Structures are given as structure tokens and as C-alpha cells.
Amino acid sequence: MKIGFVGLGNVGGKLAASLLRNGHDVTVRDLDPQLVQTFIDQGASRADSPRALAEACDLIITCLPSPAACSAVMEAEDGIIAGLSEGKVWLEMSTTDDKELIRIADRVHETGAMAMETPVSGGCHRAATGNISIFAGGDRATFDRVLPVLTTLGRRVLHTGPLGSASVLKVLTNYLATANLCSLAEALTVARKAGMDMNTTYEAIRISSGNSFVHETESQVILNGSRNISFTMDLVLKDVGLFDSLARSLDIPLEISPLLLDIFHDGQEAFGAREWSSNIIRRLEERCDIKVLGEGFPAELTDDEPEEVGHEVHVRTQQATEASR
Template identity: 45%
Template sequence: MHYGYIGQGNLGANCACCLLRGGMQVTVTDLNKGACQKALDAGATWADSPAALAAEVDHVITCLPSPAVSEIVADQMLPAMKEGAHWIEMSTLGRDEVLGFADKAAKHGVRLMELPVTGGVHLAAQGKITMLAGGDKDMFDLHLPALQAMGDKVFHMGPLGSASIIKVITNMLAFIHLKACGESLMLAKRGGLDLAQAWHAIKASSGTSFVHETEGALVLNGSYDIAFNVDLALKDLGFAMEFGREFGVPLELAAATEQTYVAARAAYGGEAQSPMIVKLLEDMLGTDLRADGFPAKLV
């Protein structure tokens, strides 16, 4: 199978390399050719544009930073894709955007499968990220070897739009957990506990979470660097709040967390790392949350 992969950011570059390790042929492109270097070094070929890429591959995967960028790329690649080809969209999109892109693709004889992922860039590098597919089952079955090359936990969530809902739910939970993690660590620090011991004790308790064990460690290091920024978090929380209104579900914790991210963007900018919502609390109380022996990045 020859895949085209458009978007070689933190996630896309790692996933493209996983496809290459899985024996697939991969062609890549990005606005920044330098971002493709990791995949090119691993054996990918380069295309000068989305249209050039789409014309030479069997199927196209996109992993892009916003729906607006996905729209621009779609307008370039869809007319060039082979009839009957598939577009696998890994960007985090709203359900309505997914359905809209599927309609756009169908006009060019192309079918869409949504494939948001969760788990973090460090797991993507290991081929261990969780993949959430939505779309026709025959497409899922056809691309399953590629999905299994990129992730070790692969779920077919149902028809188009299903994966976008569960992806927003998982991200919403992660942001809420991060806010709770920061408050908990601050309680430990202000209570006079050794922060490293407190982190390990929480990890071994019923109160642990994936976020505590990963992002919490980077807070204690002081890097906060999970390769996911405040603007992206606000985008995903916006999707969650929209679903809450549509489905009639009050999302009190998500709403409070969204406001914390709004404050973090005002304080540090939208490009600041997502865990810097904890730094808001540190700055407000004049108390840092640092401990020795914690990594600057997740590996």
C-alpha cells in the first residue's frame, strides 16, 4: 500500500515513520520541508504539493492543525486523488466538519475515514498511540494493517462522526485531569510534603491518572513540554462545550477548565504548552512545583 501523508508536525512525523517501519510505502509533504526530514531519513519520498502527492499514491492521510487548514489542503488534493481512493483524516475535527469533508470528498469519488488519536506524541513515536476510527467498516478493515503499524490500540467507533465525539471526550477528560493534578500537587507542596514522594504516592493510589503519570512529571521538571499547546486545548474544549449544548449535558468541570485555559492564554500566549495551566496556580501563589528526577520530555 502506498500512502501519502500530509502534515509532518509532532504527531504526523512519528506516524509516518511508523508506517515506514510497518513496510508501507510513504510519500510526504508539508509547508515546511524541514518538518519532513524525520520521515525522509526513514525512507519516505517527498512531494512538492498536496496535489502532486495525491496523484501518485493509493490513499492519503492528513494530520493538520485546524479545520481551516484541512479545508485548504482538501481543495488541493481531492481533485488529484484517484477515483475510489480513501482520505484518512487524523486531525481533531468537530463532527459536522467531518461530515462536511466526507460530502466534499464524495464529489471527487473519494471516501473519508476519520482517525483521531489519543495518548501523546511520545507514544506515537513508539507506535503505541490509541487510534479511534470512524467510517465504513470495509475501509477500516482495509487500512487496519496501517492503523496497527501506527498504534497498538485501535478502535472502530462506528459511522463517520463517532470518532470525533469520543476524541473530544478523551481530550476533555485529559484537560480536567491536568487541572486536578496541578491543584493536588500544590496541596502537597503547601502541606509540606516532599513533591517527588507525593507524586509517586499518588501514582500508586486510586487517585492516579494517565495525565498525572505523564504530564504531572513534566510539571515537576518545569518543562511543561508535551508538544500540545493552549490554543489546541481551547479548540478541543470548544468542541466539548458544543456537544454539551447539543446533547443537553451540563459540563461544569469542562467549563471551569476552559476558563483556566483562557486565563493561561492571556498570561502566556496560545503557543504556550498545555500544562502551563498549572503554572497559573504556581504564579498566583508564588510557589513552584519542582522536584528532582523528573524528565523534561516523555519518551
């Protein structure tokens, strides 16, 4: 199977590298020619346009920074849709809007091609090792067809249901991660201001009911001072904004989500759209005239788990749970 990959940014580049590392035939496309060249040097092929990539490949993957960027790549005159035909498959791995995803998927289906949404979760460090989690929305037949590729890209693959379901779950989980990050920024600042040892504080949270995936990962780069989580403030605003818009469309009167948007709008205005999201703690540091730092924490996260072939995660039902008793 020939695989085309469009979008070689922080996440996409690591996913594309996993495909190459595991022996797949990969053609790449990105607006940054230097990024493209690094993949050519690793054995990938180059496409002159999204359409040419789609014509040359059986499976076309997009991993782009926004719904608008993806729609532009898909629908341009020389875009991916123009190069699709019967039997090809499009995988959307971006964090996107479920309604826009379904609209584009309808256009893909008109060409005779198939569509799946497969956003990832778990951080760039796990994308780099093929140990990231993948949500897969779409019909079961298409899911079964692409599962061998998905288990190369990620360790845990969950079929979430029809198209749109994975996008909803992805923005939901990113919203939860952002809430964790903001609460950790406050907790770590309070600990520092109270004179606590920050290494001890990190361990206390880690072994307690206050622990979370975000603490075990992002708190480390916060306490190092690099704040380099390979995810930026503008992307947080995009993701939480998608979640907030979904909730408003369902007439749900959220209270926390608007506060998170206010916090990150303030952070973006103060530090810039491309500032690392973990540096949202700097708002509190500056107001309290302190630095929240520990000792011996890494500047960047690495995945210390060995790369493994992934597997499908099966949803446990009440009936199955009772049968196992």
C-alpha cells in the same frame, strides 16, 4: 500501497516516521520545508502540492492542527480532493469537528474515494513508538481495508461506528484529560504548599484511587519543570472548545467544561498560545509564590514499552460478558 501524509507536526511527524520505519512507501507534504527534508533524508518522497500527493498515492492521511486547516488542504484548488479518484482512501487523523468531518467526507465520496476518521490518543511519546491508540470511524469495509496500516501506526485500534463517531469520542477523551490536568495542577500545588515531599506525593497519587493516565505522564514533566508534553495551550482550547460546542448543540448544561476554557484562556493570555499545556500550573505557582518541582523526573516523556504490531479492540457487550462467565 503508496501512502501520502500531510502534516508533520508533533503528532503527525511521529506517525509518518512509524510508517517509514516499518517499510511503507510514504510521500509527505508540510508547510515547513525543513521538516519535509528530514523525511526525505529517511527515504520518503516529496509532493509539490496536496493534489499531486493525492494523485500519486492510494491512501492519503491528514494530521493537521485544526478543522479549518484540514478543510483548506482538502478543498483548495490544488487540494487533496482535486487529486482523489475511485479506489483511493482518505484518513483524517486530526482532532476535528464531527460535522465538518462529515461534510468533507461527503465531498470525498463524490470523487469515488473512501473516507475514514482515525484520531489518535495517548500522547506524542506513544505516537513515536507506534503504541498509540486509534479511534476509527467509518464503514466496516473501509476499516478492514486500512486496518493493516492502522495497526502499524497504533497498538489499540477501536472501530467506533459511522463517520463522526471517532471525532466525538476524541474530543470527549481530550476534555477528560484536560479536567485531569487542571485538577492535578491544584492537587500538586496544595501538596507543595502544605510542605509535602513532591516525589512522595507523586507516588501516593500513582498508587491511589486518584491516579490517572495524565498523572503518570504529565505530572512527571510538571515536576521536572520542563512542562514539555508536546501539546500546547491553543490546542487544548481548540479541543475543549469542540467538546463544549458539541454539548451546547445538544442542549446539555455543562458546568466543568466552561471553567476549563476560562482557565486555559487565562493561561494562554498570560504565557502565550504556544506554551506547553502542562505549564497551566504556573498560574497557581505565581499566585502562591512557589515552584512545584520534584527530583529525578524526566524533561520529556519516552515510551518504554517495546513497539508491537497493533490489534483491533473489540467492544464487550453484555451478552458476551455473560457468555464468558
